[in-house]
Amino acid sequence: MTAKTLFQKLWERHEVVPETADTPAVIYIDLHLVHEVTSPQAFSVLRERGLKVRRPDRTLVTMDHSTPTDTAQIFGGVPIALESAANQIRQLEKNCAEFGLDLIGLKDDRRGIVHIIGPELGATQPGKTIVCGDSHTSTHGAFGALAFGIGTTEVGYVLAAQCLLQRKPKTLAVEVAGRLGPGVTAKDLVLAIIGRIGVNGGTGHVIEYCGPAIEALSMDERMTLCNMSIEAGARAGMVAPDDTTFAYLEGRPQTPHGEAWARAVADWRTLRTDPGATFDRTVQLDAGAIEPMITYGTNPGMVAPISGRVPERPGDAVFSRALAYMGLKPGEPLRDKPVQVVFIGSCTNARLSDLELAAQVFRGRKVAPGVRALVVPGSQQVKREAEARGLAKIFVDAGAEWRESGCSMCLGMNGDTVAAGLYCVSTSNRNFEGRQGAGARTLLASPATAAAAAVRGRVTDPREFIH
Amino acid sequence: MDPITVIRSKTVVMPSTNIDTDQIIPARFLTTTTREGLGSALFADLRNHPDGSPRPDFVLHRPEAHGCQILVAGRNIGCGSSREHAPWALLDHGFRAVVSTEIADIFRNNSLKNGLLPVVVDEAIHEWLLANPGAEIEIDLTISAVKLPDGRTVTFPIEAFARYCLLHGVDELGYLLSQSDAIAAYEARRA
Numbered sequence: 001m002t003a004k005t006l007f008q009k010l011w012e013r014h015e016v017v018p019e020t021a022d023t024p025a026v027i028y029i030d031l032h033l034v035h036e037v038t039s040p041q042a043f044s045v046l047r048e049r050g051l052k053v054r055r056p057d058r059t060l061v062t063m064d065h066s067t068p069t070d071t072a073q074i075f076g077g078v079p080i081a082l083e084s085a086a087n088q089i090r091q092l093e094k095n096c097a098e099f100g101l102d103l104i105g106l107k108d109d110r111r112g113i114v115h116i117i118g119p120e121l122g123a124t125q126p127g128k129t130i131v132c133g134d135s136h137t138s139t140h141g142a143f144g145a146l147a148f149g150i151g152t153t154e155v156g157y158v159l160a161a162q163c164l165l166q167r168k169p170k171t172l173a174v175e176v177a178g179r180l181g182p183g184v185t186a187k188d189l190v191l192a193i194i195g196r197i198g199v200n201g202g203t204g205h206v207i208e209y210c211g212p213a214i215e216a217l218s219m220d221e222r223m224t225l226c227n228m229s230i231e232a233g234a235r236a237g238m239v240a241p242d243d244t245t246f247a248y249l250e251g252r253p254q255t256p257h258g259e260a261w262a263r264a265v266a267d268w269r270t271l272r273t274d275p276g277a278t279f280d281r282t283v284q285l286d287a288g289a290i291e292p293m294i295t296y297g298t299n300p301g302m303v304a305p306i307s308g309r310v311p312e313r314p315g316d317a318v319f320s321r322a323l324a325y326m327g328l329k330p331g332e333p334l335r336d337k338p339v340q341v342v343f344i345g346s347c348t349n350a351r352l353s354d355l356e357l358a359a360q361v362f363r364g365r366k367v368a369p370g371v372r373a374l375v376v377p378g379s380q381q382v383k384r385e386a387e388a389r390g391l392a393k394i395f396v397d398a399g400a401e402w403r404e405s406g407c408s409m410c411l412g413m414n415g416d417t418v419a420a421g422l423y424c425v426s427t428s429n430r431n432f433e434g435r436q437g438a439g440a441r442t443l444l445a446s447p448a449t450a451a452a453a454a455v456r457g458r459v460t461d462p463r464e465f466i467h
Numbered sequence: 468m469d470p471i472t473v474i475r476s477k478t479v480v481m482p483s484t485n486i487d488t489d490q491i492i493p494a495r496f497l498t499t500t501t502r503e504g505l506g507s508a509l510f511a512d513l514r515n516h517p518d519g520s521p522r523p524d525f526v527l528h529r530p531e532a533h534g535c536q537i538l539v540a541g542r543n544i545g546c547g548s549s550r551e552h553a554p555w556a557l558l559d560h561g562f563r564a565v566v567s568t569e570i571a572d573i574f575r576n577n578s579l580k581n582g583l584l585p586v587v588v589d590e591a592i593h594e595w596l597l598a599n600p601g602a603e604i605e606i607d608l609t610i611s612a613v614k615l616p617d618g619r620t621v622t623f624p625i626e627a628f629a630r631y632c633l634l635h636g637v638d639e640l641g642y643l644l645s646q647s648d649a650i651a652a653y654e655a656r657r658a
């Protein structure tokens with residue numbers, strides 16, 4: 001039998017109709033995640049054509065992007081400040097009622113960022129195909145699933161047919177040797193990978209992350225890593241499931257129980273790249289050589305070690321324009337750059353272990369004068385656990401704002417924005433121009449680096465706090 | 468969707484690399500629940516000052532950009548967010564094709580689904596297009612080729628089924644729904 005990659009195994013399992021020269025493959029989708037921003041126009045198409053949702057049982061619907069993070073606006077009867085956001089939320093409620101879909105709604109204690117609650121609920125499982133009208137769907141690849149973002153037209157296709165038309169992508173192995181050092185996180189690893197292969201380095205490819213450094217990562221860390229695969233342009237990113245994966249999933253609400261669990265695990269253990277299987281490309285890195293990383297530019301590939309400097313690229317007009325937007329000069333050191341806002345949150349870094357890491361830095365310290373620090377848990381479950389473990393109190397005592405869950409300041413759709421010209425050290429995934437608000441200047445980093453910047457008021461090496 | 472055969476137009480050139488979908492349409496415009504009328508939000512932060520007044524130097528404000536249907540962009544246009552609002556905004560503004568050396572996966576897919584033609588050309592052709600803004604070119608989908616004013620004709624890659632759909636003005640949903648027996652059989656096999 002020919003040796004196969006994990007991707008090939010997942011692809012073959014989901015081929016309803018194989019591809020031909022004239023037609024793409026029909027690929028079955030096991031789990032469709034739906035949220036309020038990229039679904040309204042898809043439901044409209046169903047309505048216009050008189051179609052039903054084929055598999056409501058394979059459709060998980062919630063709201064996260066335009067939802068407020070202010071407690072009073074969710075639970076206190078205060079109207080949602082942004083009328084267009086409130087309308088979008090109401091539209092999703094109406095669509096779910098009309099099409100017979102369960103909705104994890106605004107006040108539901110299971111609500112959160114869709115890429116955080118899928119795994120929490122155990123809906124995300126090895127071997128599944130998972131799509132969502134959201135590019136960070138790549139997060140779910142951490143479980144050995146084939147998970148990728150789609151547009152609204154395809155959201156409609158999956159609602160109607162539970163399938164997509166797909167051409168087989170190429171494969172890219174990212175092999176990471178060694179171990180990450182103290183204070184160096186999965187966020188630093190993925191930023192280093194993007195810095196190495198570029199924001200288009202993964203275009204047309206599905207990435208499999210492998211090697212000792214990857215095997216040593218927790219599920220939270222693997223999710224951070226796979227989450228940002230799209231920032232390298234990749235269709236998807238994945239990690240082969242192992243005992244770490246199974247330990248995370250066992251006993252979750254939607255995972256199998258009893259004998260079915262044992263059968264599932266036995267099957268999931270076969271979801272590994274066979275020895276001798278080949279990838280279209282391979283990239284190798286040494287985790288031990290990676291420092292805490294921080295971005296200086298306007299895409300995630302414009303990144304440097306925190307001890308480094310802004311690179312010099314004379315004659316590169318696009319580079320110069322990016323630096324002008326950021327208010328930075330070539331050759332300038334990154335450390336000690338004053339910052340005004342710190343955002344700890346998003347589908348990249350708002351799970352419990354991310355908040356624990358930030359709390360290690362905040363414990364017994366204060367947010368620096370003149371800095372606004374916003375901590376937004378990834379889900380209501382993360383929020384409850386962080387409160388039960390005393391993390392929320394550490395943030396509040398330090399002077400940070402502690403909010404309800406949602407996408408929040410990652411993209412500022414709900415009104416949580418960064419003002420023009422201000423620097424924000426953010427644990428989110430995109431430092432694009434205007435991403436966190438028109439004119440906002442985003443520096444992407446890990447929760448440890450973000451918390452260190454909050455207490456110092458300047459870009460700071462987190463290893464000053466975490467040893 | 469109207470069938471696409473030939474698009475003949477002058478070009479608008481935006482040479483920046485990595486024009487992401489947040490630049491094409493910022494997130495604050497995504498609370499809409501329809502797909503119409505997004506042209507006014509196209510490149511909003513590049514086009515206008517924070518107070519809403521136009522930045523006169525922005526390329527789409529120039530008189531010669533008026534009516535142009537072909538956008539020539541730097542490498543890797545459409546990276547980032549999966550928002551289909553990006554091709555919707557480009558189409559609503561009047562663009563019918565985007566030309567670059569590289570087009571990000573999700574944006575390319577979304578463009579094909581809406582009749583915005585993604586055209587990938589090699590570096591030599593791209594350099595010529597970047598150096599000649601406003602050139603009148605022809606994109607002929609019937610032969611999957613770009614024709615330059617100097618007579619050069621170069622083919623571009625396009626997925627066969629997407630091309631068929633664009634040429635005939637049909638979407639892929641009808642085909643997918645026609646596979647419902649195969650889908651049901653697959654579901655039965657896996658249950």
